Amino acid sequence: MEYPSKAVQKAVESFKSLPGIGNKTAVRLVLHLLKQNSDSLKQFELAVEGLRTEVKYCQTCFNLSDHERCAICSSQNRDQGKICVVQDVRDVLAIESTGQFTGAYHVLGGVISPMEGVGPDDLKIAQLVDRVKNGNVSEIIFALSATMEGDTTIFYISKQLKEYQVQITTIAKGIAIGGELEFVDEITLGRSLLSRIPFDV
Amino acid sequence: MEYPSKAVQKAVESFKSLPGIGNKTAVRLVLHLLKQNSDSLKQFELAVEGLRTEVKYCQTCFNLSDHERCAICSSQNRDQGKICVVQDVRDVLAIESTGQFTGAYHVLGGVISPMEGVGPDDLKIAQLVDRVKNGNVSEIIFALSATMEGDTTIFYISKQLKEYQVQITTIAKGIAIGGELEFVDEITLGRSLLSRIPFDV
Numbered sequence: 001m002e003y004p005s006k007a008v009q010k011a012v013e014s015f016k017s018l019p020g021i022g023n024k025t026a027v028r029l030v031l032h033l034l035k036q037n038s039d040s041l042k043q044f045e046l047a048v049e050g051l052r053t054e055v056k057y058c059q060t061c062f063n064l065s066d067h068e069r070c071a072i073c074s075s076q077n078r079d080q081g082k083i084c085v086v087q088d089v090r091d092v093l094a095i096e097s098t099g100q101f102t103g104a105y106h107v108l109g110g111v112i113s114p115m116e117g118v119g120p121d122d123l124k125i126a127q128l129v130d131r132v133k134n135g136n137v138s139e140i141i142f143a144l145s146a147t148m149e150g151d152t153t154i155f156y157i158s159k160q161l162k163e164y165q166v167q168i169t170t171i172a173k174g175i176a177i178g179g180e181l182e183f184v185d186e187i188t189l190g191r192s193l194l195s196r197i198p199f200d201v
Numbered sequence: 202m203e204y205p206s207k208a209v210q211k212a213v214e215s216f217k218s219l220p221g222i223g224n225k226t227a228v229r230l231v232l233h234l235l236k237q238n239s240d241s242l243k244q245f246e247l248a249v250e251g252l253r254t255e256v257k258y259c260q261t262c263f264n265l266s267d268h269e270r271c272a273i274c275s276s277q278n279r280d281q282g283k284i285c286v287v288q289d290v291r292d293v294l295a296i297e298s299t300g301q302f303t304g305a306y307h308v309l310g311g312v313i314s315p316m317e318g319v320g321p322d323d324l325k326i327a328q329l330v331d332r333v334k335n336g337n338v339s340e341i342i343f344a345l346s347a348t349m350e351g352d353t354t355i356f357y358i359s360k361q362l363k364e365y366q367v368q369i370t371t372i373a374k375g376i377a378i379g380g381e382l383e384f385v386d387e388i389t390l391g392r393s394l395l396s397r398i399p400f401d402v
Contacts, residue, residue: 002297004272004290005265007251014248017241018230029219031291033252034265040218041253045246047215050208051234052242064205064235071205089205089232096203 008034060131062107062124064089072104079103081138085128085157087111087145095143103141106131111149112156125157132164142170209235261332263308263325265290273305280304282339286329286358288312288346296344304342307332312350313357326358333365343371 003009008030015026033041057063058070061083065071072078082103086092092105108123131137140161144150158168174192175184184192204210209231216227234242258264259271262284266272273279283304287293293306309324332338341362345351359369375393376385385393 003265004259004293005256005267007248007255007267008265011248011252014245017245019233020226020229025221027291027294028221030252031289032220033249034256034290038253041249044215044218045249045253047208047212048234048242048246048249051212051231052239052246054208055206055235058205064209066206066208089235090228092205093228 061105062109062127063092063105077102081136082141083128083131083137083139084141084143086143087150091143103139108144108153111144111147111153113149113152120156123153125160128157129160132161132166137164137166139167139169142168144170146173262306263310263328264293264306278303282337283342284329284332284338284340285342285344287344288351292344304340309345309354312345312348312354314350314353321357324354326361329358330361333362333367338365338367340368340370343369345371347374 003012011030011033012023012026015021015029016023021029033044036044054066056065056068058065058073059068060073061070063070063072067074073080079102083106084095084101084103085106085108086095087108087110089107092107095101095105106124106128108125108128110118110123112118112120112123128140132140140157142150142154142157144153154170161168172195173188174195175181175188181189204213212231212234213224213227216222216230217224222230234245237245255267257266257269259266259274260269261274262271264271264273268275274281280303284307285296285302285304286307286309287296288309288311290308293308296302296306307325307329309326309329311319311324313319313321313324329341333341341358343351343355343358345354355371362369373396374389375396376382376389382390
């Protein structure tokens with residue numbers, strides 16, 4: 001399509017490069033921005049610029065951070081001895097939003113996947129082993145996807161951690177809260193039967 | 202939700218202010234941008250900056266433009282005597298993408314809508330009347346939405362143009378190409394029967 005303005009065209013193409021945004025949505029977003037006043041457009045620019053210039057990765061847990069060490073890793077209120085191992089930054093946000101975890105994190109940056117050419121050296125596994133080796137880590141909690149790749153990654157890391165005094169756990173797999181039993185797939189249902197837990201009255 | 206980085210939080214909030222983008226999508230877009238290299242992030246910034254600094258509105262037709270006069274209004278290949286009146290810039294893009302129109306445009310910036318407090322003075326109606334008064338305009342083609350507000354706007358402008366020698370037309374309303382008759386609403390179907398056209402063999 002021929003756009004009436006080169007600047008508009010450039011903006012539409014930039015927005016189109018974002019995931020899940022096609023041509024029509026990109027045009028809608030750009031026209032929305034054009035309707036804003038100069039100040040809020042400037043705010044938007046600064047926010048995007050901030051992503052490039054201000055955001056770092058925590059050198060301990062590889063979570064997003066404004067500093068060399070993220071707020072969670074440097075907090076006195078978090079149990080630094082419990083490390084929850086996750087695939088990426090989004091999982092940290094998801095777990096934080098539950099408000100159920102008071103330990104620290106370790107962001108692997110992916111899972112081992114020979115199909116996609118991701119090996120152990122592409123992930124922050126050595127850094128996790130170092131944390132266990134150096135510090136007072138009592139528990140490693142794996143919160144990875146319940147897939148073949150996730151399980152492979154847990155198995156690989158667990159073997160590396162075998163020689164250290166550290167408890168290894170994974171988050172529970174079973175039926176979702178509020179889920180109707182008849183719609184649960186049989187593998188999950190079978191597994192949730194095998195991993196049944198005592199019910200205390 | 203507590204974000205690990207203030208810069209990330211600011212960016213998520215900026216994206217959330219866009220239409221149709223909620224919290225989860227905003228987080229996804231921001232994390233996608235963070236994965237890009239510094240160069241393409243800079244490109245994105247420049248594209249948004251361009252919207253603020255480079256985009257103007259054509260002083261003739263009020264379409265988006267990089268200059269005081271847009272490419273369509275200054276083109277020798279377009280019939281400047283035919284003016285297609287549309288509600289906003291998106292409609293110009295839609296009509297241009299059909300490739301069926303070789304005239305010029307006039308972007309009203311909305312339609313008359315007492316419910317939303319939009320009166321004739323909020324739109325570029327006086328400027329349209331001026332164009333007809335000054336220039337060699339032979340035809341005004343209304344391409345507005347087939348709503349009460351669109352019809353009111355057409356009626357209001359037509360009355361203003363009555364004293365000038367100009368043909369006034371509206372785009373055809375009827376069943377959509379490829380549309381199955383049984384799914385067409387009865388008002389459209391009734392209207393398309395009333396406005397039936399001769400079929401030449």
